[in-house]
Amino acid sequence: MRPTTPSAALPVDLSEARGVAVDAAEAAGALLSAGVGGPLDVRPKGTGGDVVTALDTAAEELILGRLRAAYPGHRIIAEESGVLDGAPGEEMVWLVDPLDGTNNVAIGMPVYAVGLALCARAEPVLGVVHDPVSGRTWSAVRGKGTLGPDGAPVRLPSRPRPGRRDNPVLAWTQGHQVTSDDPVAFALRTAVEKRCARMLQLWAPLVAWTMLARGDIDGIVGYLPEIVDLPAGALVAAEAGAELRRLNGGPYEMGIDRPASELGFVAARPDLLDRLLETTTRIAGPDGRFPSSC
Template identity: 50%
Template sequence: MRVDVTNAAPPDTVIDRAARVAVAAAAEAGAAIRAGLAGALSVRTKDESGDLVTDLDLRAERIILGHIRRAFPEHRILAEEAGLLDSMDDAWCWVVDPLDGTNNVAVGLPVCTVGIALCHNGVPVVGVVHEPIPDRTWSAVRDRGAIGPNGLLWRPEHRPTKAPTLAWLQGYPVTRTDTAARALRLTLEASSRRLIQLWSPLLCWVMLSRGDIDGFVGYRAGLVDLPAGALLARESGIHVTDFDGAPLNDFFDPEGAEVDFIATRPELVSELTLLVKSAADVTVTGLPG
């Protein structure tokens, strides 16, 4: 009998083992980052976008790739620094951001995370986010809920507020002259209690999942942070949509481009979608290019 592997569910034994490997790898990488922040830091520019890389990014990535390669040598890997590493089984793809928040670390601000996800036939099935400084790990397995640092499932209680606290993310290709980005940011800032931009998207996903903030808006966001962060949020009860309010397709294409998204609690989806759409009527003038 022919089996349709595209729709076949991945074996639980693989997922369980992958979750353990991801948690261990993220924690060890986090310990290396935590130790490295106490010493001198080597920083250089990666490309014309101005994106940075440090010796801690490379050290953490080597640790994570070592864990994955030892446990699953046949799996494909997309790593922030090493790029796409092909292998025998393309059905499985790991997505690794060894240090999300490099620009923070480069200016002496220790706000960063480690992100690891595993996708099966393009669908995220494991997501792990580790915070190196407080040494806390947040993880999720698809359809099994989200797990906090205490090892227990959680679904946060959200505090009522008159105006939402929101996080904002724009991708590296977005320039200062991007009028849509300017209008979106101004609209969100004017309608929220606070609009934060942490330069560590995975930490924003964690804060949203914990209930610390009410929503997260991404404009032309890169894909490397999305599988782990969005899975964590979804398993915490967060809705993730496109700018029209339709559920965001969580299929991950390792060769894909940017994505626009809104992530928030179910009761705020309509409100935040209307807010994002209203930015199309905003014209920002008088700012330098």
């Protein structure tokens, strides 16, 4: 994915929308920070071991209130509430992940984030990621770059950190629907891990995306990722200089209307991308859907 500016004029001021989203994410982050040390009311979510807490729903309600007040006609897709309709024919859609890393919070591990993205005609044009643990926020407007916590532009370093050119540090992410015995996930993760110094599995993809944007890690590989948190983080990293491709090496299209099978990705600093794709394309089939023998 290469940052581009949508061809048609948008019915929203993205600078203003960035401010609304940043304020909402940071307010939700403050709510989360205040609540992580108390009773969490952890409940199962689905059958794959995922969980939800009262903090998820409280943070989401706060964000939805802010978005509805500022943009009453926009559609919203939220992690816990699902699809919330907007005005008839509305092309602007917000994606809201109020607590990315709920499983971490549930076991007392402070690795989590808040993510919001705004899409126009299914294409992400604004992404915001807030890290309540550090109190830092990153935001990106498509074609306009990424801003860091101090409001200064963020750019992925042009060179890897010492010792990491041939031994990169990578992150792995997969969707909640991926089971522990998924043969494709196992084959892909194992092959990539052999090519790096360390593979992180944070269970909070938004945190990994900000780490890539800063150059703290060198790349991310994603298999059947969750759509609700993908655009915010990916846009932040892409606008900072990371490059994204499909797992089979094809161009990466971020559109939220695409099937999950087309959302698997390799994201990395430009000089590392081809080497990672050498590994993933051996496993991915020519259409990126993977051979059944994996």
